[in-house]
Amino acid sequence: MYDKRNNFRFGASLASLTKWPSFPALLILILLVIVNASIQPNFFTMRSFRSNFMTFTPLVLVAIAQGIIILSGSLDLSLGSAISLFNCFTAYYMTDENAVFIILLGFVLTVIATGFVNGICTGRLRMPALITTFATSAIYLGIAMIILPVAGGYVPRSFYNFYKGTALGALPNSLSILFAGILIWWVFSRTRAYRYIYAVGSNEEGAFASGISTWKIRLTAHIFASLFIFIAGMCVLMMTATGEYRTGQSYTLNSVAAVVIGGIALTGGRGSIVGAMFGALILGILNNIIFFSGTSSYLQIFFKGAIIVLALCIGAVPILLRSKKRIIGV
């Protein structure tokens, strides 16, 4: 495997690079980009670059959201439904005049749903994360279905034009949105709460013993994630320009897979969000590869599911190796 940038000059720095938990993901990403480029004829054109990022951006944002929640030792299965809810709500109520106001309402809705409801239930009320977010997922999806049982609603043309447009000639707007999201994450990663998220995810008892309020940190993680769900929801809205309750569905499990591929342990406390971003890109490129390889659309769904299962299995292995509970073989 040859690194594109040919980093074989400094052996020592290369060695420390391999220890970086996001490193395998980066390698896989580079490999897949090469594969994609070879089977998709116009991969390196501006047009393809732009359209790729239109689909990639929401997934990367959701992966960041899921990554933060998983790092805190939890997991949220309702992220996709929250996006569907945002999507249907805004598309249904939006008109040219009240667009901004509705978007703001949608923002509040998302923060309450993904942030407060899930955060309080799993953090303060200590309900088991998986099944609780599964339940809230049904609730959010249900509301979305009530609002828009069939696809419809209205999204101003300008939104779609903006999302598929570029600035400064070559920078796709969708990519700029992604950069903005990454910037927000980067700022957050320098705060005390961010380190506490790792602490709670790695050793919840120890974090509590160190004076950290674990439920507040869990809530913080969820609220921060909800911000990214909002941005992702906006992207999806602008991308599809319509309200449809099915739009959000694939994001849930894909975000989990992206996080696992990116080297973040599902048990929490370990790994880097950068890995989750790589993981999301990997999934995006994989989708391209599957699409351009010409397999039937039915088989595509199978493959997408299989990838998730594979990612879970591979992700389970390091955890297995790490927990050497030798006294009891269970």
Place this chain on the structure above:
Amino acid sequence: MSTVQNMTRTRMKRFFDNKIIMAFILVAVLFIMGQIIVPGFSKFNHIMSVLQASFFLGLVGLGQTIVVISGKEGLDMSVGANVTLGVVLGAAIINGENARLLPAVLAALGAGFTLGLVNGLGVSLLNIAPLIMTLAWGIVIEGLLLFVIKGHMFGTGCPALELLGHGSIELGSLKIPSVVVIWIVVIVLMWFILNKTKPGHVLYAIGENDKAAHLLGVRVNFVRTIVYGLSGTLSCLSGLLLLGFVGSAHLNLGARYVLPSVVAVIIGGIRFGGGEGNYLGAVAGSIFLTTLQSILVTLELSEGGRQLITGIVLIILLLAYTRRQRR
């Protein structure tokens, strides 16, 4: 307060603490409400038809029950895909001929079991959280089915199957649906197996404390894997019988069983962490949810509304039953 009053209070408290009884009371309440909303709701025939419809959820719920009892926050989210598999497999193999019923049953049992084993392996050997593992694997099964079907359903059920799934038995002047009879047999059988046999005891043990079970000689991973296989079998079988009930089928038939089967189990008081619970509770839960659905449909609530209500019911149950303790 005298001792007699005290005793009655404790007995009353124990009565209401018994989740199964609570579940059946809820069912009764629901039927009363149903009668108010739709006169004739609680007539014998209609009750029978509700029970008939509940059977399929109840069979799926049986698989869910044993998976939850087996511990580690066990759940099987692939039941929907397996139900659909049962429908598709049944239709394809039987294709109208009675003689092909038995091979179809065997195929359904085999396929469901094998697919369920994959879940079991992921959960036992790789330690992947059951909810996620089964959710993901369910998607794979669905995708495979979609591909094989290529969007078109082919084949149909057969008269024998329709008799099983849709027919009834006459008992004097009462018509009792065949599936209700089957269900009663299953309930009795399960009660016996879970409470009075070796496998039943072992199942509860690994759910209650798998470390202790391991040290006492149980091959925990093996047992768990088998349990998930059985859950696959049961939902596949349910799908096959569903084919007889509905007559023809479409592809989304199975998905609507996933969430309700989980809710039914929790309504029934089966402990989410494993090691405790009774199938009878899941039976009550299945009847409750099916009845609720039917009432909501009568009230012309949309599918979204029904999903919303089911989700809210689940959240309330989770709040009541599953909060982790702080020291």
Place this chain on the structure above:
Amino acid sequence: MEFFEGRNLQKRFEGVIALHDASMRFEGAKICGLVGANGSGKTTFARICCGLVKKDSGTILINGEEVSISSPFEANEYGIVLAHQNLSLIPDLTVWENIKLGHEKAKNRFFLDNEAARRDAEAILNDLVPGEIALETVVAELGPAHKQMVEIAKALSQKPKLLILDEPTAALEYYHVEQLFKRILQLKTQDVSIIFISHRLWEITRLCDIVFVFRNGISVGTVDFGKEERDASLIVPMITGEEKHRTFDSVRKPKKPLEGADVSLELSNVSDGIKMKDISLRARRGEVLGIGGLNGQGQEELIMAVAGAVHIASGSMSVDAETVKFKHPKDAMKRGIYLVPGDRIVHGLFPTHTVLKNLIFPRLPLRKEGFRLNFKRLNSLSDDIIGRVDLVPPDRSMSVIKLSGGNQQKVVFGRWLQFMPTILLLNDPAKGIDIQAKNALFALTHELAGQGTTVILYSSSNEEFITNCDRVLIMFEGRIVDEFGYDDITEDNLVKSSLRVGETGV
């Protein structure tokens, strides 16, 4: 801290009373020792003071004012800090991040001042363990001694007014202990009070100004070294509850002639690659063999290996002269090797299940029952056992979680009475249970030994070795380092050998 007092503290966990009536008070910057046997409540006391655990009743007063401490955060506000035994470190964070955890300084509104944090952490660490630990190391990669030092550094970094150290020296090397003591004495001059919890009486007598003794959850006495001699023998009687001459709770079992008996268990150069190294031993039929030494020297792993629960990497094991290779506890059980695990709730019981279910369970994997269970027979079988162990209350349909610790242990032990054990493995069976239950258990053990069962006993109490064993082996750092025959099993010998006297300066 000018004046600290804990008065009549009580705490009960799920059926076990950890603290019954514990009190402690002292004035000014003192080094207070807190000692007591296992189960005396000293750790629970410490956890209440630092907010990890909520007291059921009692008062805590600081400088004369009653305070309520309901979380570690609140305890820190009062200046009370606990240095845990490796509980509060975050494995995936670095050393300096851990040291500063919970009290980081911010550069401005949102961002952390990491440079200052690193400098601080370095300073504290260098005071304790100069030049040994790199700041950027992830804690998961540290050895236990270094982890403990980081834990202590973390406590110090919070500038405590009252520092509680819970068994700080258990994991440390000798020279670490010296460094620590120096630092503690330094803290005293800086007006910091210290509560020092330890098993090691020589450390207590060396370091402390005043010693508080707990026993069975009650504070039973104080020794003030300002007024009396620094003599451990002043403390010991209060710990054990006897007068000057130590007499045992039970009568010692008589010497048994075992030379002619068959060898039922033999280990040759067994190691598991982690904790056990090159273990060789022989045990005969009817022998009660003790495996002693300090906690965590590999005794548990040895017992688990014989039980089939720990994988043996090299060496061989034979039972009744037949070589065996256990891949699963079931293999051991089939040969009549039965285990009474160390942690009865986590490893031994099905907590919400009935006594009946817990007692008869081993019959299932051992194939002594068919598909359908014969409850008439099982009921009478369990009633039998209940009678033999004298279970209180003798109710087979009771949930075992509701039983007292001693009775729970009777269930764990009793389930083996329905079989004829070849080898009975006891992993600290009497830990934390009452005297009556303990005596009952050991009486049954000797009954079984009399019928030819080989008993391997690990205990955290030397007294149990003295009373019950024919022979005792001492383990240290995974190896068997000493062997004592019946006549040589004395408190003195056991203690000295466990501590490898000469290296720790007893």
